[in-house]
Amino acid sequence: MIPSKKEWTDALIARHGTTLHERFSSATVAICGLGGLGSNIAIALARAGIGKLLLIDFDRVDITNLHRQQYKANQIGCYKADALAENLREIAPYTVIRTVTEKITEENFSDLLKEADVICEAFDNADSKAMLVNGVLEQLPQYYLVAASGMAGMDTPNTIKTRKVMKRFYLCGDEISDEANTIGLVAPRVMLCAAHQAHTVLRILAGEYEV
Amino acid sequence: MVKVNGTELDIAGKTVSEYLATTNYDPKRIAVERNGDIVFKSKYDATVLDDGDSLEIVSFVGGG
Numbered sequence: 001m002i003p004s005k006k007e008w009t010d011a012l013i014a015r016h017g018t019t020l021h022e023r024f025s026s027a028t029v030a031i032c033g034l035g036g037l038g039s040n041i042a043i044a045l046a047r048a049g050i051g052k053l054l055l056i057d058f059d060r061v062d063i064t065n066l067h068r069q070q071y072k073a074n075q076i077g078c079y080k081a082d083a084l085a086e087n088l089r090e091i092a093p094y095t096v097i098r099t100v101t102e103k104i105t106e107e108n109f110s111d112l113l114k115e116a117d118v119i120c121e122a123f124d125n126a127d128s129k130a131m132l133v134n135g136v137l138e139q140l141p142q143y144y145l146v147a148a149s150g151m152a153g154m155d156t157p158n159t160i161k162t163r164k165v166m167k168r169f170y171l172c173g174d175e176i177s178d179e180a181n182t183i184g185l186v187a188p189r190v191m192l193c194a195a196h197q198a199h200t201v202l203r204i205l206a207g208e209y210e211v
Numbered sequence: 212m213v214k215v216n217g218t219e220l221d222i223a224g225k226t227v228s229e230y231l232a233t234t235n236y237d238p239k240r241i242a243v244e245r246n247g248d249i250v251f252k253s254k255y256d257a258t259v260l261d262d263g264d265s266l267e268i269v270s271f272v273g274g275g
Contacts, residue, residue, distance in 0.1 A: 037275040124275035126240045133242045133271070137249035152274035165269055166244050179274035190275070 005094050012049040021049055023205045030054040030116035032104055032132055034080040036185055037148055038122035039070035040194035041201075042084055046092035048202055053088070053095060054116055055081045058103040068187040106131060110139050118201050121147035122194070124179065137169060146200045150174040151193035153182025160192045162200050164211045170204075172196035214265045223262040227255040230266075242269045 003011070013021045029050050031038045034057035042053055057080040061071045075083040081099035088097055100112060109132060113119050119140075121132050129149060136145045150173035151160060159174040173193050179185060200211070212219040215230075222230050227250055231238055243250040244267040250258050260266070 033275060035275050122275055124273060126237075126271040126273045129271040129275075130240045130242060133269070134249070134252050137242065138251050141249075147271075148275060149269070149271045150274070152272075165242075165267060166247060166249065171269060175270070176272065177274070178272035180272075182274075185274050 002093055008094050016049065020206055023207075024049045024202065025051040027117045027205050028052040028054060028115055029118045029120065029201055030056065030113050031120045031122055032056050032109075032113075033122040033124065033128075034059075034069075034084050035065065035122065035124050036068040036187070036190035037124075037151075037194045037197065038120065039080070039084055040191050041120050041122060041198045042088060043070055043091060044195060044198035045201060046088045046095045048198075049092075049095075050201075050205075051096060052098065054098050054100065054113075055084055056100040056102065056104055056112060057081050058101060068185055068190050104128075104132065106135055109135050113140065113143070116143065118144040118146060118204055120197055120201065121145065122197070124185075126178075133169070137166070141168070144168045144170075144201075144204050146170045146172065146197045146204075148172045148193050148197055150177045151189050152177045152179040152185050153189070154186060155182075155189075157189055157192050160189065160196060162196045162211045164209075170200050170211065172200065212262060213260045216266070216268055223260055223264070225260055227258045227260065227266075230260065231255065236268060236270055240271045242271075243267070244269070 061075045071083050079101045081101050085097045085099050123129050133147050162172045165171050213222045
């Protein structure tokens with residue numbers, strides 16, 4: 001039995017208070033890349049009561065994703081944006097979700113992201129990360145940007161952190177651990193980085209701009 | 212002197228591109244901030260570093 005929208009809203013207000021709930025529920029957050037970072041960010045933000053999530057990824061769920069990404073075995077082969085939207089509707093049925101199954105490029109990002117209040121960079125490819133970060137900082141300077149770099153491998157979890165690089169640009173991760181130089185991505189360390197990103201989004205929406 | 216990621220370097224007068232060429236940074240994987248503002252990628256060649264500038268270079272690694 002799924003709770004009514006009123007029951008759902010009342011439960012979130014009881015948890016976060018009216019002021020925060022209003023800020024969260026009126027916000028639109030774009031998530032660029034729906035892998036280990038993006039799928040975990042989306043779930044955290046949906047649970048927290050973010051009003052609208054914009055989920056963007058061109059790719060499909062692959063068996064090699066399931067060790068860290070929030071998909072299910074029966075979703076292999078589905079577009080990630082569709083599969084994540086399906087999972088989010090089960091978790092948080094009143095979050096508005098818009099899916100975009102398209103590759104984010106230098107040409108289309110500003111149009112795709114214009115409705116967002118906060119943009120999460122959650123790609124896995126370093127060139128793509130740099131492309132989006134430079135693009136947003138150059139062309140969408142009024143937006144808040146929360147990016148990630150360095151969360152691969154079996155190193156200590158304690159080096160994952162959030163740094164405010166510029167006025168509206170936050171960077172999460174250890175900034176060092178490259179997928180290419182480690183055993184690869186391991187679920188909890190990626191989730192930690194995703195949690196830093198999601199929590200930074202909530203803090204920005206709450207008006208807490210320092211880290 | 213120019214402060215780069217917290218370290219004072221004697222690179223005033225060089226362009227951002229000239230400085231990057233002396234480093235191991237991959238220009239495709241970085242974002243450069245100068246005195247709190249992003250340096251546009253298209254301006255690396257034309258941006259001359261002044262004495263007292265503060266440069267912050269973010270270098271992205273793979274994984275996500």
